[in-house]
Amino acid sequence: MAGEFFKVDSDRGKIAVFGDLRLASLPSLTSALHQAINVARYKGITLDFSSLTTMTNSVVAPLAANLRRLTRDEAIDFTLLEPRDGQLRTRLISLGLAHYIDYRRYPNPRMNSSDASVIQFLNHDERVIAVDKVINSLLRTAKLDRKNLAAVDWAVNEITDNVITHSNSKTGGFLICSKVHRTNIIEFTVADTGIGVARSLGIADEQEAVQKAIEEGVTRNKSTNQGNGLFGTYRLALGSSGIFALKSRHGSLHVTKGGEMHVRKEMIPFTGTLVVCQIDCENPELIERAFRFSGKAHTPAFDYIERKHEQEEEAIISAHEICKTFGSRQSGMEARRYIMNVLQATEKGTLKIDFSGIYVVSSSFADEVFGKLFVELGPMRFINSVKIINADSTVLGLIDRAITLRTQTGL
Ligand SMILES: Nc1ncnc2c1ncn2[C@@H]1O[C@H](COP(=O)(O)OP(=O)(O)OP(=O)(O)O)[C@@H](O)[C@H]1O
Numbered sequence: 001m002a003g004e005f006f007k008v009d010s011d012r013g014k015i016a017v018f019g020d021l022r023l024a025s026l027p028s029l030t031s032a033l034h035q036a037i038n039v040a041r042y043k044g045i046t047l048d049f050s051s052l053t054t055m056t057n058s059v060v061a062p063l064a065a066n067l068r069r070l071t072r073d074e075a076i077d078f079t080l081l082e083p084r085d086g087q088l089r090t091r092l093i094s095l096g097l098a099h100y101i102d103y104r105r106y107p108n109p110r111m112n113s114s115d116a117s118v119i120q121f122l123n124h125d126e127r128v129i130a131v132d133k134v135i136n137s138l139l140r141t142a143k144l145d146r147k148n149l150a151a152v153d154w155a156v157n158e159i160t161d162n163v164i165t166h167s168n169s170k171t172g173g174f175l176i177c178s179k180v181h182r183t184n185i186i187e188f189t190v191a192d193t194g195i196g197v198a199r200s201l202g203i204a205d206e207q208e209a210v211q212k213a214i215e216e217g218v219t220r221n222k223s224t225n226q227g228n229g230l231f232g233t234y235r236l237a238l239g240s241s242g243i244f245a246l247k248s249r250h251g252s253l254h255v256t257k258g259g260e261m262h263v264r265k266e267m268i269p270f271t272g273t274l275v276v277c278q279i280d281c282e283n284p285e286l287i288e289r290a291f292r293f294s295g296k297a298h299t300p301a302f303d304y305i306e307r308k309h310e311q312e313e314e315a316i317i318s319a320h321e322i323c324k325t326f327g328s329r330q331s332g333m334e335a336r337r338y339i340m341n342v343l344q345a346t347e348k349g350t351l352k353i354d355f356s357g358i359y360v361v362s363s364s365f366a367d368e369v370f371g372k373l374f375v376e377l378g379p380m381r382f383i384n385s386v387k388i389i390n391a392d393s394t395v396l397g398l399i400d401r402a403i404t405l406r407t408q409t410g411l
């Protein structure tokens with residue numbers, strides 16, 4: 001983008017950043033950290049973000065990973081000077097970056113919020129929780145058709161699995177995923193501080209390694225793996241005109257929205273591996289067109305909807321899983337989007353919504369979810385497809401009243 005500006009100033013143990021923090025600004029920040037920590041031997045570093053003006057989500061995972069590595073391996077103590085810009089300050093905290101700079105002062109963002117935040121995972125179980133959490137958030141914030149959702153779910157699973165399977169990263173992996181504002185593009189970034197793609201594949205040239213890694217069938221172990229993960233993810237980005245990047249040590253591969261691939265040598269290495277991928281969920285034919293292995297269209301098996309909601313005769317959602325609170329309109333809006341996405345995706349016909357353990361909801365919440373859902377679907381479809389189960393009588397009364405009022409006023 002024109003007009004972007006980024007500068008790093010170092011003064012002993014203080015590193016000040018100015019302007020727009022994005023993936024391209026990462027090397028100069030990494031270099032300043034290296035100078036202060038490995039050359040000048042400072043153990044306490046102040047990261048002065050007061051003059052930061054913008055920050056992309058994609059930079060959050062690699063930065064968090066790198067800072068965590070420095071805290072763990074070099075025992076560095078980081079202090080954050082917050083951005084002067086109030087909105088950016090709030091974002092830095094809600095995205096979780098503040099926590100990975102100074103975990104004593106900033107708590108980890110709450111897991112049940114639908115706001116994007118970076119999640120660290122250290123093993124397979126934590127990875128599964130992290131992936132489910134991001135897919136859950138996407139279903140609350142975007143309108144997603146089942147096939148596209150399955151594609152995103154597949155790609156996020158593959159790239160995070162690579163961290164656990166190949167990276168040997170001592171700090172695990174860092175995942176962040178969000179919808180690009182005013183589009184239906186899902187963007188995710190996964191970063192680790194492990195051995196990197198070249199070492200894993202046993203290729204000396206790091207540029208060649210990142211290029212090879214995204215080819216179909218390229219794997220470090222033919223007997224246990226297929227070499228589909230990076231290839232399929234790259235194809236999904238390419239097929240939906242999204243950006244794709246794979247950076248590992250000095251190797252840097254970047255694919256533009258127009259599909260142009262640039263491979264170059266990064267002068268300042270990224271310690272580990274970083275993948276950024278955008279998938280545009282606007283296109284219903286994406287999977288058929290882009291998602292092909294050995295020339296054949298591939299349909300991901302056991303997708304999120306099936307794993308989470310289709311294990312019984314009828315589809316089921318637990319209200320606790322899709323709501324932050326049962327009081328606000330915002331929370332209700334997110335819950336309705338989630339329910340609509342599942343309702344449209346499932347072939348089960350009926351969807352049960354389980355209200356066990358919930359004893360009160362606000363009228364505005366009940367209206368936002370059930371009043372509007374009733375009007376949107378129409379009475380017959382609502383009655384035939386939505387079943388509220390295990391609801392307390394007060395809750396049922398509130399839902400009933402909300403539907404009555406909403407049918408009088410319309411949407
Ligand atoms: N985070 C990572 N750290 C180190 N090496 C990686 C990482 N991600 C991928 N690689 C290397 O790139 C290769 C290709 O990855 P890809 O996901 O395409 O295939 P795979 O994991 O080997 O097989 P599959 O994904 O089909 O199970 C891996 O075999 C590994 O050598």
Ligand SMILES: [Mg+2]
Pocket residue numbers: 158161162228229230
């Ligand atoms: Mg893989």
